[in-house]
Amino acid sequence: MKAEQLYEALGGVDSRFLFESEKKRSKKPFIVGGLCAVVALTLVVSMLLGVAAVARTLNLADPFRMGFVLGAAMTSAPPKGIDSTQTIKHGTLYYKAEGENTLTLILEKTSFKKMDIHLAFSLNHDKRGTPTAYGGDRVLFSTSPLVRLLCENSISDGVTILINGKKRSSIPRMKGKYEIVIDFSDLAAAGYGTPYKMRLSPFYLLEYGADDEVIEEDYLGASIAYTHGEDEQGRPAFTMEVGKLTDRSYTYTGFEKLYFNCTNFPLEKVIYEGKALPKEMIGGKSYYLLDLSSAQRPEITQYLRLVFKKDALKKGEWVRLEMPVYYNGSEEEHKRMLYLNVSNINDSDYISPIIDYYDSLEDVPAGIRYPVPTVLPEVKDPYNPHFKLYSFERIKDYRNWEGRTVFVYGSGGAYYCTVTMNVTDSKENYDQVLVHNGITYYYRQEISISQRESLLYVYFMIDGENGRKIHCKILLAGSPLLGDLPWNNTEMTAEAFIKGIEIRENS
Amino acid sequence: MEDYKIIELYFARDERAISESSLKYGKYCFAVAQNILFSPEDAEECVNDTWLKGWQSMPPQRPSYLKLFFAKITRNLSFNKRKAQDSVKRGAGELPLAIEELSECLPAQGLVEEEVQARALQKALNRFLASLPQRERSIFLRRYFFTEPFPAIARRYRLKEANVRLILSRTRAKLKLFLEKEGYK
Numbered sequence: 001m002k003a004e005q006l007y008e009a010l011g012g013v014d015s016r017f018l019f020e021s022e023k024k025r026s027k028k029p030f031i032v033g034g035l036c037a038v039v040a041l042t043l044v045v046s047m048l049l050g051v052a053a054v055a056r057t058l059n060l061a062d063p064f065r066m067g068f069v070l071g072a073a074m075t076s077a078p079p080k081g082i083d084s085t086q087t088i089k090h091g092t093l094y095y096k097a098e099g100e101n102t103l104t105l106i107l108e109k110t111s112f113k114k115m116d117i118h119l120a121f122s123l124n125h126d127k128r129g130t131p132t133a134y135g136g137d138r139v140l141f142s143t144s145p146l147v148r149l150l151c152e153n154s155i156s157d158g159v160t161i162l163i164n165g166k167k168r169s170s171i172p173r174m175k176g177k178y179e180i181v182i183d184f185s186d187l188a189a190a191g192y193g194t195p196y197k198m199r200l201s202p203f204y205l206l207e208y209g210a211d212d213e214v215i216e217e218d219y220l221g222a223s224i225a226y227t228h229g230e231d232e233q234g235r236p237a238f239t240m241e242v243g244k245l246t247d248r249s250y251t252y253t254g255f256e257k258l259y260f261n262c263t264n265f266p267l268e269k270v271i272y273e274g275k276a277l278p279k280e281m282i283g284g285k286s287y288y289l290l291d292l293s294s295a296q297r298p299e300i301t302q303y304l305r306l307v308f309k310k311d312a313l314k315k316g317e318w319v320r321l322e323m324p325v326y327y328n329g330s331e332e333e334h335k336r337m338l339y340l341n342v343s344n345i346n347d348s349d350y351i352s353p354i355i356d357y358y359d360s361l362e363d364v365p366a367g368i369r370y371p372v373p374t375v376l377p378e379v380k381d382p383y384n385p386h387f388k389l390y391s392f393e394r395i396k397d398y399r400n401w402e403g404r405t406v407f408v409y410g411s412g413g414a415y416y417c418t419v420t421m422n423v424t425d426s427k428e429n430y431d432q433v434l435v436h437n438g439i440t441y442y443y444r445q446e447i448s449i450s451q452r453e454s455l456l457y458v459y460f461m462i463d464g465e466n467g468r469k470i471h472c473k474i475l476l477a478g479s480p481l482l483g484d485l486p487w488n489n490t491e492m493t494a495e496a497f498i499k500g501i502e503i504r505e506n507s
Numbered sequence: 508m509e510d511y512k513i514i515e516l517y518f519a520r521d522e523r524a525i526s527e528s529s530l531k532y533g534k535y536c537f538a539v540a541q542n543i544l545f546s547p548e549d550a551e552e553c554v555n556d557t558w559l560k561g562w563q564s565m566p567p568q569r570p571s572y573l574k575l576f577f578a579k580i581t582r583n584l585s586f587n588k589r590k591a592q593d594s595v596k597r598g599a600g601e602l603p604l605a606i607e608e609l610s611e612c613l614p615a616q617g618l619v620e621e622e623v624q625a626r627a628l629q630k631a632l633n634r635f636l637a638s639l640p641q642r643e644r645s646i647f648l649r650r651y652f653f654t655e656p657f658p659a660i661a662r663r664y665r666l667k668e669a670n671v672r673l674i675l676s677r678t679r680a681k682l683k684l685f686l687e688k689e690g691y692k
Contacts, residue, residue: 004590005608005628010652011583012629017636018575018652021645 096179105180259287268307510573517565524565525558532574536581542654543585543602549592553584560584582652601654608675609651612682628691635685639678646671647678 094106160167162181260284261267270277270288277288508527516524536557540550558582568586570576636644642664650671661668 003612006609006612006632007606007651008583008586009628009632010648011579011586012632013636013648013652014633017633017644017648018578019572020641021648021652022575129633 080470106180107178107180109175177494211313257293258290260290261285261287266309268309513573514569516566517562518569521665525562527559528558528577531553532577535574536561536577538651539578539581540551540585542656543582543589545601549588550585553581553588556584557581570630578653585673601656605651605654610684612679631686631689638685639681643674643678646674650675 090108092108096106097104097127155157160183162183163178165179259280267288271292278291280289281287508531512553513527513531516527533554536554537550540557541547544553548685557577560580561577564576564580568576605607636647639647646660646664649655649663650657657664657668657671659673660666664671666674
């Protein structure tokens with residue numbers, strides 16, 4: 001029966017994984033299955049090329065001595081060793097040096113495409129140190145927002161990555177030259193791998209970009225992802241990846257014209273394919289225009305580089321970029337207001353697309369009323385089993401709730417409370433209690449992460465004078481990537497008698 | 508019809524939601540159920556129940572992946588039905604095989620204690636799956652979520668059946684280690 005429990009538990013698997021498994025034959029090379037064959041082939045070739053001599057000098061009896069072999073996912077022939085160069089899809093990789101437990105690479109990145117590097121670990125070896133089985137790879141560092149989760153429970157914990165001398169967890173998205181030092185010292189020193197008795201064996205590169213991926217966002221409308229960094233003059237620069245999702249079959253189509261601007265932080269310029277974008281006026285306001293109408297076959301995804309004025313954005317601060325976006329200019333129904341919260345994180349260059357939209361170009365509405373359906377599910381709030389729960393998914397948005405008053409209408413009248421949000425990057429759930437106008441107000445936050453988005457959920461509960469309670473879920477903002485994040489989002493709910501929620505400006 | 512329109516029908520309490528769901532995902536859900544139940548009649552019944560469950564769940568839920576949302580419902584309904592039939596170990600089809608294979612992942616002694624919350628196990632499994640390479644994870648799920656036979660998985664990923672078996676065997680071994688580390692003894 002225990003296996004049945006396991007089988008049953010798999011029924012609650014994260015939908016992202018299921019979605020991922022729906023894809024047929026990915027373009028990505030199959031790592032585990034293909035690895036044995038390719039690495040074996042590579043080993044043979046390497047031996048023929050005299051790498052055996054190198055192996056002798058590496059003392060194969062030491063399980064953490066590292067030889068590296070490029071295999072599996074290579075896009076060109078494997079390098080012949082140190083001081084060789086490999087052409088890869090998005091640039092070149094130069095094998096600069098190999099140390100006791102380090103490997104130094106120079107990556108010349110020539111595009112903004114995403115690029116993941118994987119390390120493969122072999123699990124078992126024969127007495128001569130020849131790999132006999134492979135346990136698959138671990139994402140070592142990646143532009144993927146999932147990287148930290150992927151590294152969790154993995155054997156890559158003892159591996160340090162230095163990119164241009166700084167400890168990092170991801171390859172910067174921007175073009176440029178990067179020195180990458182992969183340091184296995186901690187792994188070796190810790191005698192890591194007791195569960196696996198593993199040995200570092202093949203090092204190989206897997207890279208893939210947006211054009212290789214099935215788009216996984218499922219929301220209709222704009223999809224924008226950002227990466228951030230600095231331009232050559234130290235100004236904050238974001239790379240904006242814009243696509244337009246037109247249906248739910250996870251495909252993008254391009255757009256002809258995209259008008260956008262950032263209304264709350266001044267943009268210095270926007271670069272597209274090396275040139276500054278022009279501006280046009282719409283409704284008395286100035287917008288940058290990305291015009292692809294004359295392009296013969298515009299790429300599905302465009303990369304724009306947003307350069308903000310110096311000191312407009314500061315590292316380590318949360319910012320919210322409010323970006324009105326029009327598609328094709330005149331189509332009212334395609335107007336989108338996009339909000340983005342960005343936290344500059346020192347050790348990550350990837351900011352998840354923390355974007356939502358709504359069908360209005362109005363500024364944050366002063367008053368919104370959300371009716372609550374009368375059909376309520378019987379879901380228990382894990383934090384308070386006395387409450388019946390209802391999901392307020394429909395009110396999710398990324399507006400700034402700060403300083404607004406939330407009115408909650410119920411059969412007993414209206415409750416309200418002033419929202420004071422303290423957005424932090426703490427991964428801990430905690431409760432805060434405020435008392436305002438006789439209303440006790442609690443909030444707790446959770447952070448959720450998925451492949452394409454990282455969301456901060458703020459739950460708040462209002463306890464009225466007559467003892468009636470409501471839970472609401474408000475999706476506030478994006479969050480930095482944190483380890484050990486909850487996978488399952490708790491549905492926050494309201495009791496049945498609640499008729500609606502209204503948000504108003506504070507007077 | 509596009510998924511979001513179907514979802515809107517559910518939210519609008521429009522019964523066309525069910526016919527549209529059935530039209531678009533009926534065959535898919537039937538395949539999911541059939542892999543578990545190995546009985547067309549029972550599978551059909553579970554598929555019908557799936558729409559009902561979907562009707563009850565939307566609103567409030569607004570699934571990101573409607574297809575998989577239905578797949579989960581179908582799978583769980585089918586599994587429950589199969590359990591109710593008390594034929595998990597004896598019936599035909601892929602499910603008994605899949606479950607038997609999964610039993611390797613559990614420690615020989617102690618096993619998963621009954622009081623362990625299914626939710627905790629689910630979270631642990633999600634963590635485990637997150638740690639796997641994508642293809643390995645997908646193959647694992649094709650087998651143990653969708654209960655697909657080996658040849659079907661092999662076709663999907665253009666692999667030999669033996670490769671699929673090998674990959675699954677290794678993944679199960681990893682899962683066993685993982686569960687042991689997580690304290691499932």
